[in-house]
Every structure is written in structure tokens, then in C-alpha cells.
Amino acid sequence: MTGKGTAVGGQARRRLRTRQALVSAARELLVEGRGTASIEEITKRAGVGFGSFFNHFPGGKDALFDEALFEVLDGYAAWQRAMAEGLTDPAERFARSFRLTGRMAAAQPDLFAPVLTRGSELLLLERGLRQEALADLRAGVDSGRFDDLPPEVHLMSVGGVLIGLVRVLSIPSAVLDVATVVDRVTEGVLRLLGVPARDAADLVTRPLPALPEEPIAPWAG
Amino acid sequence: MTGKGTAVGGQARRRLRTRQALVSAARELLVEGRGTASIEEITKRAGVGFGSFFNHFPGGKDALFDEALFEVLDGYAAWQRAMAEGLTDPAERFARSFRLTGRMAAAQPDLFAPVLTRGSELLLLERGLRQEALADLRAGVDSGRFDDLPPEVHLMSVGGVLIGLVRVLSIPSAVLDVATVVDRVTEGVLRLLGVPARDAADLVTRPLPALPEEPIAPWAG
Numbered sequence: 390m391t392g393k394g395t396a397v398g399g400q401a402r403r404r405l406r407t408r409q410a411l412v413s414a415a416r417e418l419l420v421e422g423r424g425t426a427s428i429e430e431i432t433k434r435a436g437v438g439f440g441s442f443f444n445h446f447p448g449g450k451d452a453l454f455d456e457a458l459f460e461v462l463d464g465y466a467a468w469q470r471a472m473a474e475g476l477t478d479p480a481e482r483f484a485r486s487f488r489l490t491g492r493m494a495a496a497q498p499d500l501f502a503p504v505l506t507r508g509s510e511l512l513l514l515e516r517g518l519r520q521e522a523l524a525d526l527r528a529g530v531d532s533g534r535f536d537d538l539p540p541e542v543h544l545m546s547v548g549g550v551l552i553g554l555v556r557v558l559s560i561p562s563a564v565l566d567v568a569t570v571v572d573r574v575t576e577g578v579l580r581l582l583g584v585p586a587r588d589a590a591d592l593v594t595r596p597l598p599a600l601p602e603e604p605i606a607p608w609a610g
Numbered sequence: 611m612t613g614k615g616t617a618v619g620g621q622a623r624r625r626l627r628t629r630q631a632l633v634s635a636a637r638e639l640l641v642e643g644r645g646t647a648s649i650e651e652i653t654k655r656a657g658v659g660f661g662s663f664f665n666h667f668p669g670g671k672d673a674l675f676d677e678a679l680f681e682v683l684d685g686y687a688a689w690q691r692a693m694a695e696g697l698t699d700p701a702e703r704f705a706r707s708f709r710l711t712g713r714m715a716a717a718q719p720d721l722f723a724p725v726l727t728r729g730s731e732l733l734l735l736e737r738g739l740r741q742e743a744l745a746d747l748r749a750g751v752d753s754g755r756f757d758d759l760p761p762e763v764h765l766m767s768v769g770g771v772l773i774g775l776v777r778v779l780s781i782p783s784a785v786l787d788v789a790t791v792v793d794r795v796t797e798g799v800l801r802l803l804g805v806p807a808r809d810a811a812d813l814v815t816r817p818l819p820a821l822p823e824e825p826i827a828p829w830a831g
Contacts, residue, residue, distance in 0.1 A: 505729075505730070508726075508729030508731075508773070509774055510726070510777075512774070513777070513781075536794065538794055538795075541778060541781070542775075542791055542794075544774075545778040546771045546798060548770075549774030549775070550766075550771055552730050552773070553730055553733070553765075553767050553769055553771075554767065556731075556733070557766040573759055573763075574759075574763065574767055577767060577801075577804070578767075580801040580802055580807075581771070581802040582798070583798070585807075586801075586806075586807070
């Protein structure tokens with residue numbers, strides 16, 4: 390209402406913009422497969438002053454890159470949620486999610502670079518993605534669709550295969566047809582979870598929603 | 611034969627000793643879960659002069675740590691080979707190897723720290739371990755025991771689960787009984803590879819050779 394109030398509001402907005410520019414720069418670096426960089430490179434890329442870095446991230450670069458990674462994972466989790474809408478069978482939800490993720494990893498490998506940089510450690514980060522994946526796996530165990538093991542064990546197994554799949558898809562020579570390889574691996578993971586072989590074979594033939602042509606906004610940096 | 615020859619021989623031996631001391635220091639760091647360190651710390655730990663580092667590793671620290679990791683992996687591959695001796699069925703060989711590795715990871719987590727530090731990238735290193743694992747998986751595909759997929763795809767799937775398993779075993783709270791969890795995950799991986807559920811369940815009940823009480827020498831650093 391007063392001139393002073395507006396000035397403070399403007400300052401808060403500027404502060405937020407600076408912070409977001411730093412996180413975006415880190416996200417860009419992540420999708421280029423770089424888990425870190427010098428503060429000079431980060432601030433230059435963000436278009437902010439070198440000195441502003443420690444105002445926002447007094448904990449240093451690790452805190453910035455963690456925040457950037459969280460945003461990437463949150464975007465991925467939101468996409469997964471949207472793609473599984475309407476499906477109630479935990480095995481079918483899982484199959485669709487895994488098949489779409491494999492196709493996406495092959496089509497837009499840069500989006501998955503952070504997965505390869507941080508690897509299985511990602512699966513331990515207490516953010517939305519881990520919680521949602523654990524809830525889905527627990528639903529599968531509770532309904533009897535998946536083997537009766539702690540959801541954490543299932544998560545590390547299927548997450549491990551996913552990371553391996555993302556890596557193998559990044560080597561074009563090893564894989565002839567992406568969709569076939571992704572679906573066969575998904576079928577194998579369903580069997581690993583405890584789904585009978587016949588059901589697993591059927592689930593990976595179901596129609597899939599179309600992939601977005603452009604990278605998903607919050608996730609692409 | 612001559613004084614000069616002996617001096618040269620002694621110099622060559624000293625040179626080899628220095629190099630081996632550097633590699634051993636890097637191996638120690640690896641099993642402590644550290645993928646790198648300053649050259650000062652490395653040479654101090656190795657008990658060699660700072661300046662000698664670049665005589666042996668002009669390419670820098672990465673070349674040293676790669677060499678150390680190769681030695682760790684070669685030791686692991688040799689252990690795996692010894693443990694699978696006498697078994698001809700590819701599925702049975704795989705089951706024993708996976709069950710022993712899981713138990714070893716739980717008993718001596720330090721030995722597996724490099725696995726978590728480098729992650730799935732390890733599976734791409736063109737050394738003995740990768741070649742032997744691919745040969746075993748190819749034998750399984752050729753005999754019809756495993757699904758007809760490129761061995762590289764199987765390797766990244768089972769390697770991914772192994773990395774996930776090593777990580778979940780490093781969190782004591784998530785796992786009640788190590789042997790049970792390892793065997794159930796092995797059973798799942800056998801099904802993933804294409805082994806019928808009944809065979810998979812049977813293979814993980816077979817007796818195992820005893821684990822060594824001390825870490826395997828070339829592998830332990």
C-alpha cells in the first residue's frame with residue numbers, strides 16, 4: 390500500500406528470481422550430465438552476480454544441485470501421475486509407467502542424464518517420487534499382485550533395472566528396437582515383482598498414451 | 611649382470627613399488643566410499659613423494675582411480691569364477707553368484723562401496739568382469755534358459771538390481787533377514803531373465819559354499 394511496501398515486495402520478487410535463475414542453471418547443467426560446476430560458471434549461466442550465490446545457498450553448491458535435482462524429480466513424478474490416471478491395477482500402472490519411461494529415456498536422453506549421474510542414490514531421496522513409488526509398490530503387495538517383500542526392496546530392484554535400462558538405451562549399438570527392448574524388460578520386471586508370466590506378457594501389449602513431443606516443462610530445466 | 615644392469619633393475623622395481631603404492635592408496639579410498647581425493651592426500655597415504663604422482667599417472671587422478679577400480683573388479687571376478695566352479699547350468703551359476711554377492715555385500719559393506727560410488731557405469735567398463743558376465747548371460751540365452759535378448763540388456767537389468775540390492779542392504783532398517791531378502795530378490799531376477807517361477811524358487815534353496823571370513827585379498831585393497 391505504501392511506497393515502502395512496494396519496494397519490499399519488489400525486492401522479494403527479485404530475490405526469488407535470482408534464486409530461481411540459480412536453480413534453473415543447475416538444472417540445465419544436470420540435464421547436460423554434469424553433477425557440479427564452479428560457482429563462477431553457475432552464476433554466469435544464471436546471469437546473476439557471483440556474490441549473490443551464497444545469499445541463496447550458504448550451504449554451497451551441493452545444496453543448489455540437490456534443489457535442482459528435486460525439481461527435476463518432482464516434474465517426473467507429476468508426469469508419471471498424469472500418465473497413470475484412470476488405471477487401478479497396480480501391475481498395469483507399473484507396466485505403463487515403466488514402458489513410458491523407457492521410451493522417454495530413448496527419445497530424450499538429456500532428460501535422463503541426472504539419473505545416470507546420481508544413480509541409485511536417487512531412489513533414497515525423501516521426495517515425492519520415492520514416496521509415490523513406494524505407495525504404488527505397497528498397493529501391489531497389499532493386493533497380492535506383487536511378492537510379499539518390503540516395498541523398499543522392490544523399489545531398489547525395479548529402480549535398479551530402470552537405471553540399467555536408461556544406460557543401455559544410451560548406447561545405440563546395443564539395442565535394435567527401443568520399444569521391443571523396453572517392453573521385454575518391463576515384462577521381466579513384472580515377473581520379478583511376482584506377476585505371473587502370462588499376465589506380464591499381456592500387460593506390455595496394452596496401448597499407451599502418446600509421449601509429449603516437447604520435454605515436460607518443470608522437468609526439462 | 612653388470613652393476614649398471616642391477617641398478618636399472620632396482621630402479622624399475624622401485625618404480626613399480628611406487629606405482630603399486632599409489633594404486634593401493636586409491637583402492638583404500640575407494641573401499642572407504644571415496645571416488646577421489648587430493649593428490650597430496652593420495653601420495654601421503656601411499657608414502658611416496660608428491661612429485662612422483664605425475665611420473666606414474668600423467669593423465670591425472672581419474673586414471674589412477676580407474677586403475678584401482680579395475681583391480682577391485684578383477685578381484686571380484688576371480689572370486690566369482692572360483693565360487694561357480696563345477697556348475698554348468700547358466701541359471702544355477704547365476705543364482706549362486708547373485709546369492710553370494712548379496713550375502714557378501716551385507717557382511718562386508720566396505721568392499722562394495724565402490725559399486726555405490728560408481729554405480730551402473732561399472733557395468734560398461736571393458737574389463738574382465740563385464741566380459742565374463744556377458745559370456746555367462748550369453749550361455750544362458752543360447753541354451754534357452756534365459757529370454758532371447760541381447761546379453762548387454764540382461765547385464766544392465768541384473769546389474770541394476772544388484773546395485774539396488776547392495777544399496778538396500780546398506781540400510782539395516784529396511785531389511786529384516788539378509789539371507790531371505792537376498793534369496794527372494796535372486797528368485798525375482800531369475801524370473802526376470804526368463805527362468806520359470808518354479809525353477810527359480812528351487813534354485814535359490816540350493817546349498818552355498820561358505821563365504822570367506824576375511825575380505826578377498828586383491829579386492830580388499
